[in-house]
Amino acid sequence: QKEVEQNSGPLSVPEGAIASLNCTYSDRVSQSFFWYRQYSGKSPELIMSIYSNGDKEDGRFTAQLNKASQYVSLLIRDSQPSDSATYLCAVSNAGGTSYGKLTFGQGTILTVHP
Amino acid sequence: EPEVTQTPSHQVTQMGQEVILRCVPISNHLYFYWYRQILGQKVEFLVSFYNNEISEKSEIFDDQFSVERPDGSNFTLKIRSTKLEDSAMYFCASSGTGSQYFGPGTRLTVL
Numbered sequence: 001q002k003e004v005e006q007n008s009g010p011l012s013v014p015e016g017a018i019a020s021l022n023c024t025y026s027d028r029v030s031q032s033f034f035w036y037r038q039y040s041g042k043s044p045e046l047i048m049s050i051y052s053n054g055d056k057e058d059g060r061f062t063a064q065l066n067k068a069s070q071y072v073s074l075l076i077r078d079s080q081p082s083d084s085a086t087y088l089c090a091v092s093n094a095g096g097t098s099y100g101k102l103t104f105g106q107g108t109i110l111t112v113h114p
Numbered sequence: 115e116p117e118v119t120q121t122p123s124h125q126v127t128q129m130g131q132e133v134i135l136r137c138v139p140i141s142n143h144l145y146f147y148w149y150r151q152i153l154g155q156k157v158e159f160l161v162s163f164y165n166n167e168i169s170e171k172s173e174i175f176d177d178q179f180s181v182e183r184p185d186g187s188n189f190t191l192k193i194r195s196t197k198l199e200d201s202a203m204y205f206c207a208s209s210g211t212g213s214q215y216f217g218p219g220t221r222l223t224v225l
Contacts, residue, residue, distance in 0.1 A: 043216040101159040
């Protein structure tokens with residue numbers, strides 16, 4: 001069974017702080033990694049994709065990938081109350097393409113308090 | 115910005131009835147997917163579709179489920195005989211050469 005594991009939280013951070021979200025995956029052939037944000041009752045919204053080891057930055061968000069450790073993380077800098085949501089880690093064994101199914105973790109609930 | 119749309123937003127049906135959930139993927143996307151999320155649980159893959167055929171399906175996607183692209187814009191999921199355990203949010207997603215983008219979902223309630 002190919003698994004994607006996340007701490008379910010809740011993770012609570014003060015406004016302006018850095019939020020750090022972590023994800024591990026079991027399938028070593030996984031090649032594409034995604035972070036989605038899901039507000040309560042809404043659909044997953046893509047935040048970032050990452051395919052290569054290292055860091056990828058997009059605005060306040062930085063994704064980090066370590067394939068040797070089968071670990072991917074998301075850092076949110078200058079956290080805002082509007083960032084309060086469930087963050088979903090998703091993994092695909094399709095290499096840099098859109099073809100493969102996504103396997104999701106259970107999500108980490110993030111609360112940013114003013 | 116182009117987006118995936120889904121109809122209806124909420125469908126209530128009686129157990130044993132057939133339902134069709136509809137999706138309009140982003141227009142230049144070639145890969146289409148259905149996922150579902152039971153309340154409080156993970157998002158689960160159901161099926162992927164490319165070039166007018168199923169490319170992959172999960173264990174959940176049994177003979178009660180089918181997908182179709184009846185025309186150049188719509189992508190549908192049919193559940194032939196609904197069960198109570200089919201109650202969930204159903205998300206359609208589409209992708210081009212990059213990431214998958216999700217529609218707003220259809221909440222299916224089976225009574």
